[in-house]
Amino acid sequence: MEHGNRTALVTGGARGLGTEICRQLAHRGLRVLVAARKREAAEEVCRGIGPAAVPLALDVTSAASVAEAVREALGRFGTIDVLVNNAGLSVDASRTALELDEDTLRTTLDTNLVGAWRLAEAVVPGMARGGYGRVVNVTSSYGSLALMDSGRRPAYRISKTALNALTRMLAAELAGTGVLVNAADPGWTRSGMGGSAAPRGPEEGADTPVWLATLPEGDGTTGGLFAERKPLPW
Numbered sequence: 001m002e003h004g005n006r007t008a009l010v011t012g013g014a015r016g017l018g019t020e021i022c023r024q025l026a027h028r029g030l031r032v033l034v035a036a037r038k039r040e041a042a043e044e045v046c047r048g049i050g051p052a053a054v055p056l057a058l059d060v061t062s063a064a065s066v067a068e069a070v071r072e073a074l075g076r077f078g079t080i081d082v083l084v085n086n087a088g089l090s091v092d093a094s095r096t097a098l099e100l101d102e103d104t105l106r107t108t109l110d111t112n113l114v115g116a117w118r119l120a121e122a123v124v125p126g127m128a129r130g131g132y133g134r135v136v137n138v139t140s141s142y143g144s145l146a147l148m149d150s151g152r153r154p155a156y157r158i159s160k161t162a163l164n165a166l167t168r169m170l171a172a173e174l175a176g177t178g179v180l181v182n183a184a185d186p187g188w189t190r191s192g193m194g195g196s197a198a199p200r201g202p203e204e205g206a207d208t209p210v211w212l213a214t215l216p217e218g219d220g221t222t223g224g225l226f227a228e229r230k231p232l233p234w
Contacts, residue, residue: 030214036056039056092104108156148161174222
């Protein structure tokens with residue numbers, strides 16, 4: 001099946017890296033659901049991308065919002081074939097592991113981990129029934145146990161480590177179903193989170209997530225962590 005018959009849902013699609021992922025997926029012929037907390041922000045992005053992009057109001061921290069958004073998408077298009085869990089936040093840049101308050105930890109986990117989990121629970125069973133799916137969890141090398149060398153950004157690091165574990169669990173659970181689940185590290189990218197000093201533009205940062213989101217049928221790449229299309233250690 002050509003990409004043009006596929007529908008992708010990208011969370012955090014209304015700015016920065018998420019917008020570029022949406023743009024590149026649309027360029028490859030997918031119908032793209034640009035998901036954002038405010039529909040108006042998603043609509044603005046869609047106007048810039050063109051008719052292949054469709055706005056979707058979705059707050060990953062709300063189970064009710066996730067359920068309603070997925071119902072809307074499935075009611076309109078029938079399937080969601082690609083899920084890019086891109087929505088994320090980092091609000092603990094100045095903290096260490098011994099300085100972190102519990103509220104910051106909970107807030108970070110609810111978006112970066114639980115939000116992605118909510119979307120997977122809502123979307124992936126339909127992928128498995130259809131025999132095709134691509135799930136990309138946008139993560140960071142900050143979450144790699146093998147590469148971890150600092151206690152800075154503790155909530156962010158822990159959330160991405162946990163997201164990496166979820167990636168592995170889902171990949172194992174879905175083995176043989178046609179659903180591939182991988183994690184992508186976009187690198188330090190200029191965006192609302194990465195800031196203007198980051199060395200990589202959104203176009204570069206989006207490349208690996210888009211590559212994993214469009215792996216061809218017959219490709220068995222699953223359960224991996226990738227940066228610049230190359231494996232990273234967990």
